[in-house]
Amino acid sequence: MKLSVNSKLPHVGTNIFTVMSKLAADHHAVNLGQGYPDYAMSEDLVALVNEAMQRGHNQYVPMQGYAPLREVLSEKTSALYNTVVDPGTQITITPGGTYAIYTALTTILRAGDEVIIFEPAYDSYIPNVEINGAKPVLINLEFPGYRINWDEVRKNITPRTRLIMLNSPHNPTGAVLSERDMQELREIVKDTNILILSDEVYEHLIFDGIAHQSILRYPDLLERSFVCFSFGKVYHCTGWKLGYCISSPWLMEEFRKVHQFNCFSCHSPSQVALSHFLKNKDSYLSLGAFMQEKRDYFIQLMRGTRFDMLESRGSYFICATYDRISNEKDTVLAERMTRDFGVATIPVSAFYNAGTDNQVIRFCFAKKPETLERAVEKLAKL
Numbered sequence: 001m002k003l004s005v006n007s008k009l010p011h012v013g014t015n016i017f018t019v020m021s022k023l024a025a026d027h028h029a030v031n032l033g034q035g036y037p038d039y040a041m042s043e044d045l046v047a048l049v050n051e052a053m054q055r056g057h058n059q060y061v062p063m064q065g066y067a068p069l070r071e072v073l074s075e076k077t078s079a080l081y082n083t084v085v086d087p088g089t090q091i092t093i094t095p096g097g098t099y100a101i102y103t104a105l106t107t108i109l110r111a112g113d114e115v116i117i118f119e120p121a122y123d124s125y126i127p128n129v130e131i132n133g134a135k136p137v138l139i140n141l142e143f144p145g146y147r148i149n150w151d152e153v154r155k156n157i158t159p160r161t162r163l164i165m166l167n168s169p170h171n172p173t174g175a176v177l178s179e180r181d182m183q184e185l186r187e188i189v190k191d192t193n194i195l196i197l198s199d200e201v202y203e204h205l206i207f208d209g210i211a212h213q214s215i216l217r218y219p220d221l222l223e224r225s226f227v228c229f230s231f232g233k234v235y236h237c238t239g240w241k242l243g244y245c246i247s248s249p250w251l252m253e254e255f256r257k258v259h260q261f262n263c264f265s266c267h268s269p270s271q272v273a274l275s276h277f278l279k280n281k282d283s284y285l286s287l288g289a290f291m292q293e294k295r296d297y298f299i300q301l302m303r304g305t306r307f308d309m310l311e312s313r314g315s316y317f318i319c320a321t322y323d324r325i326s327n328e329k330d331t332v333l334a335e336r337m338t339r340d341f342g343v344a345t346i347p348v349s350a351f352y353n354a355g356t357d358n359q360v361i362r363f364c365f366a367k368k369p370e371t372l373e374r375a376v377e378k379l380a381k382l
């Protein structure tokens with residue numbers, strides 16, 4: 001008998017980041033596509049991991065994560081958002097933000113549940129919902145500001161709506177949620193059984209003096225939320241794949257039931273190192289200004305091209321339209337830019353299930369100044 005598998009994700013292929021990174025490598029292009037820094041992470045943090053290993057922190061830590069790290073995260077939450085979270089029952093360390101999101105969805109979703117997802121959306125959301133037998137309900141953010149139309153959300157709520165997924169600062173657009181957005185959300189979920197998943201992996205990468213509208217500011221929302229974070233994204237070490245989830249005790253209890261039979265416990269020495277590193281508040285309070293400088297430098301350089309930059313208020317990313325260059329589909333232009341001009345980017349249509357094309361390209365500016373300069377020198381030829 002021929003072996004076969006009935007795919008649980010029949011529509012999923014290789015993701016756009018892998019495709020564009022391979023194309024970038026094949027054509028020796030400057031890679032402003034995939035979201036990772038090309039500069040060194042903090043030497044102090046590297047030294048702390050080495051020290052933790054040398055001191056023998058090389059065995060399993062508890063399933064919920066190294067206790068001093070959860071304690072320092074709890075202190076950070078109180079200081080930044082004025083909300084007390086119990087490190088014992090409300091915080092779990094995970095191998096990255098994506099895993100935290102997957103685990104939260106698997107904890108909650110049952111076949112037939114509906115999940116509201118705003119597009120453009122980070123590429124793991126839809127497959128993560130579908131593999132749990134639930135149905136993504138897709139709502140477009142309003143182009144070109146990429147804001148949520150809350151009336152649209154109200155219209156899409158049904159008795160089957162189980163979860164709303166949020167992401168701020170937003171990948172791929174750099175849009176951020178406002179206080180008004182949070183009030184709308186509170187109104188919508190009040191007196192319902194709807195839960196929230198808030199992807200806040202770019203928590204500290206927020207610009208122009210804007211205060212991050214974390215779910216953690218709103219105890220009534222936190223009660224029904226999974227809030228997912230990534231150390232890799234904010235500390236310039238995406239390869240560490242370490243993050244955490246904060247939730248209410250009753251949801252976290254269920255989350256841990258899934259987590260303990262999957263990853264169980266995460267890389268110990270990194271957790272020990274972070275528990276020391278995060279005691280210095282500047283380690284996270286300085287991150288916004290650091291990344292804003294990169295955004296501003298990139299915008300300044302891009303004035304020498306015919307791309308029109310859209311607003312980016314946070315994350316690693318900024319998008320641009322290109323009416324003054326061509327009328328091509330964004331996928332065609334992104335490929336041509338990599339092949340013929342030596343700069344890899346991501347076409348924003350890749351973040352829509354239906355491939356909606358507003359002719360927008362995403363650039364990652366979490367790069368060394370010289371990388372940005374090299375890229376823009378090439379882009380100026382378009």
Ligand SMILES: Cc1ncc(COP(=O)(O)O)c(C=O)c1O
Binds near residue numbers: 167229230242
């Ligand atoms: C919106 C968003 N969520 C989650 C992640 C993944 O974070 P991690 O690498 O910690 O899994 C990314 C990474 O690109 C992202 O952009």
